[in-house]
Amino acid sequence: MSWEAQTAEGKTIYPFGEDATGWLMYDGEGNMSVNLMRRNRPKFSTDDPSGGTVEEIKGAYKGYLAYCGRYTIQEENLTITHSLDCALFPNWVGSLQLRHFEFSEDRLTLTLSTPPIAGKSHMLVWRKK
Numbered sequence: 370m371s372w373e374a375q376t377a378e379g380k381t382i383y384p385f386g387e388d389a390t391g392w393l394m395y396d397g398e399g400n401m402s403v404n405l406m407r408r409n410r411p412k413f414s415t416d417d418p419s420g421g422t423v424e425e426i427k428g429a430y431k432g433y434l435a436y437c438g439r440y441t442i443q444e445e446n447l448t449i450t451h452s453l454d455c456a457l458f459p460n461w462v463g464s465l466q467l468r469h470f471e472f473s474e475d476r477l478t479l480t481l482s483t484p485p486i487a488g489k490s491h492m493l494v495w496r497k498k
Contacts, residue, residue: 374489401440407432
């Protein structure tokens with residue numbers, strides 16, 4: 370998978386690096402889940418998932434994005450709406466996230482159509498496994 374963002378000046382950046390990894394899953398019942406992360410995130414100094422220093426927790430959060438919920442496809446305009454039930458970013462819980470989609474060979478490209486994140490437009494390319 371890849372995650373690219375374009376600045377207003379046209380510069381391409383990679384929010385989780387050029388080698389980001391993740392999973393996007395849709396089932397036939399209308400459920401979906403996405404998990405994205407920066408590769409090689411530093412491990413915590415403890416094996417306790419509820420532990421970690423403030424800096425470890427901050428780094429883990431800034432290198433991971435996840436949400437799940439329901440989806441609906443609008444074929445006539447090539448969009449998909451993610452209706453979020455859970456999200457790592459709390460402000461997204463209960464939100465609708467609209468994406469433009471395009472299929473080519475074994476790839477699904479999703480372009481965010483909600484307001485830009487951090488002033489950038491975003492495109493994610495997923496490869497079928």
